[in-house]
Amino acid sequence: MTNSSLKSISPDGITGAVFALEGIRNSLTLLNGPMGCKFYHSTTSQFLLPRPALQLPVTEGEKPREVSENYLNDWFFRQSRVPCTYLDSHDYVYGTADKVREALLYIRAHIGCDFVSVVNAPGASLIGDDPRELCSEIFPATPTAVIESPGFSTSFWEGTDEAILALLKQAGPKLWGASRSGRKHDRPVVNIVGLSVWQKYAEGNRNEIVRLLERCGIEVGCVLCAGCSLEELRRIPEADLNLVLYPELGRQSAAWLHAELGMPAYICAAPPIGFDAAEKLLRELCAILGTDAAPVLPELEKARALCWYKINGVYNISGRPNGTLFAVRSLPSEETALSDFLTDYMGMIRDTGDIAETKAEEVFADANIIGELMLKKREFCGIEIANPTMGYVDVTEKCTLGIRGAMFLTEQVLNGFMTRSV
């Protein structure tokens, strides 16, 4: 039994699967489930990626209409993303195929998109409905993926990894057919695997890693399921290597790409959080791909220098950050990477006990955990590193990975101290 929010009723595999597939631009994910499973995914997805709203066709002279303007006559229920089949008790007895068929026909007729996927909700999965053939029949040319079972109470990252794998297996033949080779480029190219648009700062993290790699002479082909286009998916086999940032989100996909397409992978033990981790990743990748990390090293040194100055200012008046207790809750690999950074670089100490009882001065977690600790009148600073958030709308791009990520986290840590009396 999971306890309430502090032990965290965390997202299930189905949420990982939906947001993996929603991470493809100009795509559409149909949830084969009841409306109760739809709301969270629909309301969340529309804010994850900046992208134009899906449009309904209009006759000449009519005002353009977004799918969310339609109420009951389609499958969107006034929400712009993740339509669903509105399953009810009848469907659990007689099967869901009729509704899936009609929803897919509607989508085919009315909404232009590059990629279509269907995710079975647990109930549909339980009765064994598998819309794969239906999906292929209705979309013979469009690449599709069907997640027949996103699992029961599996983790978010398992759902993500499984969905990306399913996408590669099912859509791969339509995406790249038999021509799986053809790595003909001057600069080395890598795909990035193991990011999810659902993660806080996903876009900033993606852009930071792409920026750093490009400065090292490495081109990024496809950032798989984290804002990629269909065209980028098609070019997956052209890359020289697959870089897995969060291992739990992309390990299986990288292994499959290795087995099927012969693509080597660089799997980070933990994401590149902190200066040392970022430098290690860049140096090792450059060594593998025959490029040079030198162009980025001055930037890294300058960032460290600036951080030293700022940290030293705080240290001189308060002795912090050294010895400060912190607690962290996030994806396992992120917990590891962030803890290493805060421990090794900042000189802080991790409270590894139950986060519900933590006495840490800084807590890195989602807003549910931070809110609950505030309710307990704990004296601490909550630093949001995961969803859900308190509601702060980020406009300027922020990240936790790479050089800029290390600077941002340093800033968060120092401001966490500064809000307290010293």
Add this chain to the structure above:
Amino acid sequence: MGCAGRGITSAFEFLDRHHLRDRYSRVIYDVLGDVVCGGFAVPVRREYADAVFLVTSGEYMALYAANNILRGIRNFDGDTYRRVAGIIYNERRLEDEDGRVRRFAEAVGLPVLVKVPRSEAFARAEEQNITLMELEGAEREKNVFRTLSELIRRGPELYAAAPLSDEELEAAVLGRKLLREEPETAPATEAAPAPTPVPSAGAETAALRRPPLYGCAFNGAAQAAVRLTDAIVIAHGPKACAFYTLQTISSPGRKNLFNRGVLLPSALSPNFVSTDIGHAEAVFGGMELLNAAVKEALAKKPGAVIVISTCVSGIIGDDLKAVEKLSEPDIPVIALAADGDMSGDYTEGISMALETLVRRIMDVNAPKRPCSVNLIGETAIAANGESNFRVIERLLNEMGIAVNCRFLGGATTAELRQLAAAPLNILCSDTADARSLRDFLVGEYGFAFLDKPLPVGFEATAEWLRTLGAFYGRETEAEAVIERERSAYEEEISRVSRRLKGKKMIFSTINSNIDWLLSAVTDAGMELPFVGVVNYFHRPLIVTAHPEKYPMIQETYDVTVSTEAVHRYKPDIFLSAYASRQEDGVLCDTLPMIPDLGALSAVHLMDRWIRLMDTNRKGAWENDKQLFEKYFA
């Protein structure tokens, strides 16, 4: 308990995971064949079975099942794809059994590949725990299997599935005549059956013949139950269900904390747990998990333990009611069989929870608290729920009236137990769901209700206070409070009208009872040429108590004010349920779904309009949509 269909699906996934089919040249799946759900149909999917053999005796029900399998195969394969190898006839020694099987085989166009005779040899092999082929003797029986294995080795000829209708099956097997062969018995005027509709792109509403359910009963029940603050609520299902619900519960908690610095315990830290039904429970049943969760909850000595089922626990047939036996003398265990959305939608889930909690917890003989009221039907999703309560609490306190129980806006089990103590009950809003709860309390317990819900706007507040004063014999106190509210309202309206007088406003709304807005807008001297009302939930609506005063109210189907209406009326302000972009010089804003309570409800909105007018009300950002499409399309 558990789901056998899921069990079969899981078994095949297991075999796939272990690459069974890569290791053997022939794999034979011996599975239950009657296709009753998708799980049972897994073995006949094309990716598993290259050839399907039907094993059947001559019993009618066995042949019926064999025919059903052919139906399943045809659903997968269509009319022409060939995948059925034939019939393995497993003899039972019934009268005319050979004839039955033969006629069935001929009718479906399949060969009878072998006949397995009824023989003691099978029982002997079973007793010795060996296969038939290892048994001494029994050559006749062994030869049947040698023939069969040779057939499989060579690769059998395959046929398309051609199942019979029930009528044809009876005719073939039992020798009954087909009805259509007896025209004299058929009604002469009976119309031909309608052809099965073929879904097309234009037939997208066909599957919506049952109206979509608005959310699910599980979610509604959980949202209501967690507001019993000292109860522990257990979601019996996969953690996905609890996760979605937790996000809805905690969202106002996070917003209040972030925007206003207010800590809402029931939202930020609900006593809400999940049994996290996993794969094993989906197959074998989740009662063990649930019992453990209930016992763990009971050990914490809560006011009550409330268990709510999801689609998954409903489908696998877990007996939720059984956990009520674990109740302790002071701690009731209450089962809410919401079964996800199988028992209804979100509001039906709320009703189920609230009515069950009353039945199980309330003490009908609780001693009366003379000058107190219950607030009935507080909504869980309002971000302004707490500030609204404070407004009402202040008005009641000024009248010398206490709140006995907020049902269910954060009450304890002890407070709910005392629900019957208050002499008067007040609906928090005049919605269909709240009225349904009122009808339940009146019908089952004879509760007295004030005929006015919690008030929105000055006029409603004055009437409400007056009625309340009359009920408790506190007319003087009521008039004093009304005068104070009137003075505050008039002062505020006078202030805002300095900016709003003469401004033209149109709006469309999904709200009912909007007199609070209509009268305030009129009092402020604004013009109101058009009001559109959308009946969002297709239920009877009362928009205003004074329709004669507001002839501009019209029904509309557009939740945003249409461009045509803006062109026609040229308003300064237009409001709708959803903000939309209009032309320069028009202030666009939204109307809240749940307005602030009390005399100053509309004034709060008017202050916002003034602020928007005082600033650059059409930001230059609104011109940048093309840039967005340029860079992010």
